[in-house]
Amino acid sequence: MKEMMTLKGGWNVKYNYAVGPTGTRFFKALKGEAKIIAPKCPKCGLVMLPPRSFCERCFVPIDEWVEVGMEGTIQAFTVVPVKFESLPDPPYAIAYVLLDGAGTAMVNFVKNVDLSDLRKAAKKLAIGKRVRVVFEKKRKGTIHDFHYELLKP
Amino acid sequence: MSDKVAILGVGMTKIDSAKKDQKLDDMVFEAASKALAQASLDREEIDSVVIAACDELDGRCISSMLLAMPAGAYLKDEIKVTDDGSYGVILAAMRLMTGLFDLSLVVSWCKTSEAPLSDVMSMRWDPFYHRGIGMNHITAAALMAGAYAERHGISSDIPAKVVVKNRRNGSRNLNAHLRTPVTMGEVRLSPRVSWPLRALDCAPESDGACALILASPRRAKKLKRDAVRLAGFGWAADSYYLGERMLWDSPSLRIAAGKAYGMAKIKEPVAEIDAAEISDFTSYHELLAYEGLGFCGSGQAQDLIREGITAREGGLPVNPSGGLLCSNPFTAAGLFRICEAFLQVAGKAGDHQIRGATKALAQGSAGFCAQGNAVFVLTQ
Amino acid sequence: MQAAMAALDDAGMTMEDIEAVVYSMAPSEFLGVNEPDRWCVDAVGGRGRPFMRIHTGGATGISAAHAGFYHVASGLFDSVLVVGADKVRECRDSQQVLNTIWDPLFERQFGLTTITMAAFQAVRHMQIYGTREERMALVAVRSRGNALNNPVAHLKGRITVDDVMASPYLCWPIKKYDTCPSSAGGAAVVIVSEEKARKRCTRPAWIKACSEVANTVFLGDQMGGMAQMDFADSDILAMAAEEAYRQAGIRNPRREIQTAELYAPFTICELSMVEALGFCRKGESGRLNEEGFFSMDGGIAVNPSGGTLCANAIAITALARVCDGALQVMGKAPSGMQVRNVRHAVCTGEGGSFQFHAVMILGDDD
Numbered sequence: 001m002k003e004m005m006t007l008k009g010g011w012n013v014k015y016n017y018a019v020g021p022t023g024t025r026f027f028k029a030l031k032g033e034a035k036i037i038a039p040k041c042p043k044c045g046l047v048m049l050p051p052r053s054f055c056e057r058c059f060v061p062i063d064e065w066v067e068v069g070m071e072g073t074i075q076a077f078t079v080v081p082v083k084f085e086s087l088p089d090p091p092y093a094i095a096y097v098l099l100d101g102a103g104t105a106m107v108n109f110v111k112n113v114d115l116s117d118l119r120k121a122a123k124k125l126a127i128g129k130r131v132r133v134v135f136e137k138k139r140k141g142t143i144h145d146f147h148y149e150l151l152k153p
Numbered sequence: 154m155s156d157k158v159a160i161l162g163v164g165m166t167k168i169d170s171a172k173k174d175q176k177l178d179d180m181v182f183e184a185a186s187k188a189l190a191q192a193s194l195d196r197e198e199i200d201s202v203v204i205a206a207c208d209e210l211d212g213r214c215i216s217s218m219l220l221a222m223p224a225g226a227y228l229k230d231e232i233k234v235t236d237d238g239s240y241g242v243i244l245a246a247m248r249l250m251t252g253l254f255d256l257s258l259v260v261s262w263c264k265t266s267e268a269p270l271s272d273v274m275s276m277r278w279d280p281f282y283h284r285g286i287g288m289n290h291i292t293a294a295a296l297m298a299g300a301y302a303e304r305h306g307i308s309s310d311i312p313a314k315v316v317v318k319n320r321r322n323g324s325r326n327l328n329a330h331l332r333t334p335v336t337m338g339e340v341r342l343s344p345r346v347s348w349p350l351r352a353l354d355c356a357p358e359s360d361g362a363c364a365l366i367l368a369s370p371r372r373a374k375k376l377k378r379d380a381v382r383l384a385g386f387g388w389a390a391d392s393y394y395l396g397e398r399m400l401w402d403s404p405s406l407r408i409a410a411g412k413a414y415g416m417a418k419i420k421e422p423v424a425e426i427d428a429a430e431i432s433d434f435t436s437y438h439e440l441l442a443y444e445g446l447g448f449c450g451s452g453q454a455q456d457l458i459r460e461g462i463t464a465r466e467g468g469l470p471v472n473p474s475g476g477l478l479c480s481n482p483f484t485a486a487g488l489f490r491i492c493e494a495f496l497q498v499a500g501k502a503g504d505h506q507i508r509g510a511t512k513a514l515a516q517g518s519a520g521f522c523a524q525g526n527a528v529f530v531l532t533q
Numbered sequence: 534m535q536a537a538m539a540a541l542d543d544a545g546m547t548m549e550d551i552e553a554v555v556y557s558m559a560p561s562e563f564l565g566v567n568e569p570d571r572w573c574v575d576a577v578g579g580r581g582r583p584f585m586r587i588h589t590g591g592a593t594g595i596s597a598a599h600a601g602f603y604h605v606a607s608g609l610f611d612s613v614l615v616v617g618a619d620k621v622r623e624c625r626d627s628q629q630v631l632n633t634i635w636d637p638l639f640e641r642q643f644g645l646t647t648i649t650m651a652a653f654q655a656v657r658h659m660q661i662y663g664t665r666e667e668r669m670a671l672v673a674v675r676s677r678g679n680a681l682n683n684p685v686a687h688l689k690g691r692i693t694v695d696d697v698m699a700s701p702y703l704c705w706p707i708k709k710y711d712t713c714p715s716s717a718g719g720a721a722v723v724i725v726s727e728e729k730a731r732k733r734c735t736r737p738a739w740i741k742a743c744s745e746v747a748n749t750v751f752l753g754d755q756m757g758g759m760a761q762m763d764f765a766d767s768d769i770l771a772m773a774a775e776e777a778y779r780q781a782g783i784r785n786p787r788r789e790i791q792t793a794e795l796y797a798p799f800t801i802c803e804l805s806m807v808e809a810l811g812f813c814r815k816g817e818s819g820r821l822n823e824e825g826f827f828s829m830d831g832g833i834a835v836n837p838s839g840g841t842l843c844a845n846a847i848a849i850t851a852l853a854r855v856c857d858g859a860l861q862v863m864g865k866a867p868s869g870m871q872v873r874n875v876r877h878a879v880c881t882g883e884g885g886s887f888q889f890h891a892v893m894i895l896g897d898d899d
Contacts, residue, residue, distance in 0.1 A: 009280045009565050013272045015212035017637050018264070020176025046759050050639035054182045056222040056749050057761070059189075059196040061182070075756035076764065078652035079705040080644060085626035087644040094643045096653065098757045105753030107643050122705050127660040143639050176638075202747070208588070209567045214560040214633040215590040218750040218885040228772065231747035231889070232596050235558075235568060235586045243585065244600060250607035253743070253780070277567040390554075390574045390584035397575075408581060520571045525584060 022053040025065070031141040036133065038102055040064045049099065049106040069100030070133045071151070076105070077125040079115055091115040097131055097148055112149040124150060157382040158246045159373035160531065161256075161366040162192030163492040168330040168361035168480040171266035177211060180362045181262050182223035188258065188364035189225070199366070201254040202226040204233040205241035205261040207484040209276065210268045224260035224364070237261075237432075238488025239517025239527045242365065243388055249369035256372065261485040262362035270358055270483065277521070279393075290434075291355060293395065293521040295347035298437035300400035302349055305452035309349060312436035313340040314458050316353050316478055319433060322465055323475020325505040330359040330480040354436045361482035363492050379533050381498045384512075385419070387412020388527035395522060406445030406516070406526040413514075414447070417530035422447050423462070423469050426530075427510035428497045430490040432518040433476040442516060443471075446528065465507070473497065473505045487517020487527065494531045536719030536849075537577045537616045543865075544723040545733060552610045553583040557597035557617030557720070559590055559848040559884075562630045564623055577616045577721075590634070590884025591796060592745065593617070594720065594852025595891035599743040601724040602893075611726045618719035619848035627715045634885065636750070648712060650886055651799035652704040653752055657765035658801055659706070662816030666706050670697035671822055672800035673710045673842055679829065680839025682869030683857075687716045687844035713798040718846035720853045738862035738895040741877070742780035745891035746773040752886055767802070767809035770881065770890040774810050777892040783877065786811040790894075792834040792861050792872040794854035796882045798841045807835060810879065834872040837861065851882030855893055862895045 019027065022039060029037045038047045039062040041055035047066055054061050077095035080088075093113050096105035110131060115121045131148040139145040164187025166172070166180055175183070189196060204224050208216045217224075217233045224231075232248075234240045238261030245257040274290040301307065317337055323329040335353060343353040373380065389408035392398050410422075419425050431446070433439035440454035448469065449457055457463050463471035472478075474493040477486050494513035496502040511533045519525040541547060554577055556570040566572060570586035573579075583604075587597040594617065601615040621627050628646040635641040658664045671694055680689035692710065700709040730737040748762075748769045749755075755764040762768035774786070783789045793810065797803035804818040812833055813821050821827065827835035836842075838857040841850050858878035860866040875897070882891040 007280055009284075011276065011562060011565065013209065013212075013269060013276065015637075016267050017212060018171075018173050018176055018267060019638060020179045021174065022179070023176055023638050044759075049753065050636065050751065053176070053179045054186075054223065056227045056754075059186070059225060059227075061186075073757065075753070075758075076653035076656050078649050078656065078707075079702075080649065081702050081705070084632075084644070084646060085629040087629065087632055087646070092644060094645070094649065096753045096756060098753075103759035104751065105756050105758065107640055107645065107753060109643060118702055118705050127656060143642055207568070208560060209562075212633075212637065214562050214630055215588075215885055217589065218634055218888065219636055221747045221885075221889075222749050226747040227749060228746060228769075230745050230776075231589075232587065232599065232745060233589050234600075235570070235588050240585050244603065247600075247603040247607035247609065250609070251603055253606075273567050276565070277571065279566060279572050388583045388585070389581060390579045392580050393572050393574050404581060409583075412583075520568070524571055524574070 020053065022051050026051045027141040030145045031139040034135045036068050036099065037065045038068050040066050046103040047101060048104050049102050066101065068102045072097040072099035072131055074125060074127055074129045074131060076127065079118055079121050081118060093121065093125060095125060095148060109147045110150060111147050112153045156370050157373060157384055158249050158370060159368045159376055160381045160383060160495050161368050162188050163363065163365045163495050164188030164191060165328055165363040165489065165492055166361050167328055168359045168482055170330060170359060172264065172360040177264055178219055178223040181220050181260060184362035184364040185223060185225045185258060185260050188366050192366045194366065196225045199225060199229060199256045199258050201248055201257040202229050202231040203241040203245040203257060203259045204231065205238045205484065205488060207235055207263065209273045210263055210265065210484060212268055225258050236525055237517040237519040238485040239491055239515065239529065241488060242491055242529065243386055243527060245367050246383055246386060249367055252371065255369045257367045258364055259367060259488065260364040261488040263482040263484040264360045265358035265483050266360050290521060291350065292347045294435045295350045296395060297400040297522040298435060299349050301437055301441055304401035307455055311455045311458050312354055312440065313337050315436040315439045316340045318464055319472050319476045319478040322473050322505060323479030326474045327503065329475045331357055350435055356434050356477040356481035359480050359482045361480065361485055361489065363485055363489050365488065365492055365495065381495055382532050383529060384532040385413040385417030385530040386528065390525045393524060400522060403441050403445035403523060403526065406442060406523065409526045409528040410446045413528040413530050419530060425512055426469055426514050427512050428473055428507040429469060429471045429514040430474060430493040431471060431476065431516040432486060432490060432523065433472060433478050436478065438523060439471065446516065470507050473507050490515040490517055491529055498531045498533055536618060536721040537614060540721035540723050546723060548578040550612055551578060551614045553604050553613045554579045555597050555600045555613060555615045556584065556586040557594050557615060557849055557852050558586050559588055559593040560630065562624065563619065563621045563627060578614065589889050591798065591847060592851055592882030592884035592889045592891040594849050595855060595880060595882030595893055596745060597852060598722060598855045598893055599745065599891065602740050602743050605724055605726050611729050613724045614721060615724060615852065616721035617849040617852060619846040620717040621715040621847055622717055648704045648707055651801055652707045654764055654805060654887065655706050655801040657756060657763065658805060661765050664804065664819050667694050667698065668819030668823060669711055669800040669804065670694045672803050673697050675828060676836055676839050676842040679837050680843035682867055683838045684867060686839040687714050689839060689843055707799060711800040713841050713845035716844045716846040718844065718849060720849040720856050722852065722855055722859065736863050738859035740893065741896040742777035742892065742894040744773045744776040744780065745889060748888040750886050750888055765805065766815060767805045767890065769888065770806055770809040773890045773892045777894050781894040781896065790833055790877045790879050791875045792837060793879045794838060794840065794858045795836055796841050796851045796854055798845055803835065806881065829872065837866065837870045837872055854880040854882065858895045862897055
């Protein structure tokens, strides 16, 4: 047979993700106080972002929290110049940033970089570059309540 | 018994309708931590982890990415099965029997409150011939229930009695999701969800996570004589196409039970087994399982119910925990069965303990109309 | 079913000889069917037999082969069929699906995909070891060239470093030709006990080692700060390999391994992986690759099949690595693809956020 048939279909499944006490506390601090707080492992001292309710390494629950700094260092980055279905409109830059006082890096958009020339943008975003946290004026209690900006764009 | 894998401890979260107070990984961490605590082990001592879960219900397309860590797998040898929580024990036991590992965590979970079970189940049907005609897990179960009732002339009182029995059992189990007993009248008056099933014939949708720790035969040799051993296990699958199956019978369960009994040297299950925890996704599933597990001949499950043999006080109590009809954390349900069977044999089942139980059976199932079945025999 | 039949045929067996089936199936969202393993039970002879599905993301195929090995090595079975199939292109954009592997609360929102993940590894490898984009490109050039000898590869051909460099950026510094395709395909292996193998096969591929190691999902835990490893390096693969080498009695991988079939869906992954496998020191892989050490006639022939860069039907890609590794040991690889005098072949799988690494070592008679 030359002409084979295809059938159209799709997933239509909606989820309700429970945020849990740890995430709720993190997002409330983001929204209400414009602060980034992180849980700290009572055993190894790891300050972890994104926040978790337990230490993956020591396997103990965590109830201590610390506030981390509003500046940090880029640990990895990329710039996406093409469109993927249902993903943000290009171009956009994202980076893992180790905020001062945190033990792990957390990803977010870097918004004050000219992305018209990829190579130039990549140079500006290099590993080791300093960024600061910028909070949105209207915060909703999601990870989009803040983004990063280069200190020296 | 020294060539057998041993079970050192289990951990279960409370089973509830919607655990909104816990993120999925919080729930998994709780179960794994509890199992380690019961076995008096540190995570560092574990050398392997087996996970059993369903991506589509977890709402993450490789859910073990997030959940391997709360399951205790950081820098450990970890592998995942999907069929049912109980399949995790199969894989872990085989891994331990190779001699490559000594201590394994098996972890399973499900938060049905976060995913619309019916939508996901309808996606399980093939897109060409089945999907789109309103089939989900309940309608499939109804086809099986109807076929069974028709074949053996089962009156609706019999499955209703299963519901009453299990709900009464569940009222003694502090961990169960539904803990209020129901009457025959309540079952009869509950709305039809898909003929012949009524709402109370069907398991609820629950959230829960559980974990269990297995020790290799090598390691188990050093344990006390009354340690709980996995004396036998077996599993098998039936056809996906319901039209090709005789829905009033469960060949895969017969095969699985035959293998498990052979390994555990069980000849007369009813006489030898002290308690059974089986996957009663509907009341009819429990009846079919009696036959597949060889508790009785074809069509005779109703006699076991009528005579009260499988009641708490009977010769072979089935689902003393209340079973799935009281708590149904879907994918994890089978591993919960094994955890409950462990509690019975270890004498740790509390208010729902069957006194003097030294041999217990657990059954897990996966797929429409229990397409896949796994059977486990636990002994002291 | 086609794959299952071909594997049985190659082993001179029929379904009657098979005692249990392991199904290799990664995320099901590409196919658009929940737990498609259930659907395929009949097509692969699962009916009436012990049947289970293994799913460890991209590592699934090797994990499934491991599971097949555990079936036999536990003493419970003599012959097991490990089989699977995938059609990644049945969804419109695989990266849309792969975005949902990330955590919905903290990470999914930033357009993370598997390609961004490769970009993060690449920028760190470039920063730490000075790896250049051209050296990554050369991995694609070699892979596509090797694939010319592989009749079942999806992408193949003679391309140049310039071609790769000229291909469009998807996520800086990853370009289109640095990435694997979305493929459809099936694969199967038959795993039998030693006794059965000696009876049935003059030169079987013996399973010498099975090992896998899991890491955290969070990439940010592996860069700076209190990181216990660096995301540039495939340290988890190094751990899995160390255990596998112990099981196989391999002391000097660079000398004792002749070929490797690696699950490297991006060029940078392969550079990082050959370092983790102990084929060279960290940061050296780009140069060695340029010198031809990983070519067909080099010290260790890496991905003679063309590897994942030339065909990625995710659910069975790592199983295809086992198939290709086994063919090398058995001396049955297609001409041109066959490496000479293979005594040990190492096969790998990688899943999740480069967090699950699985290693299987196949070898000839002791």
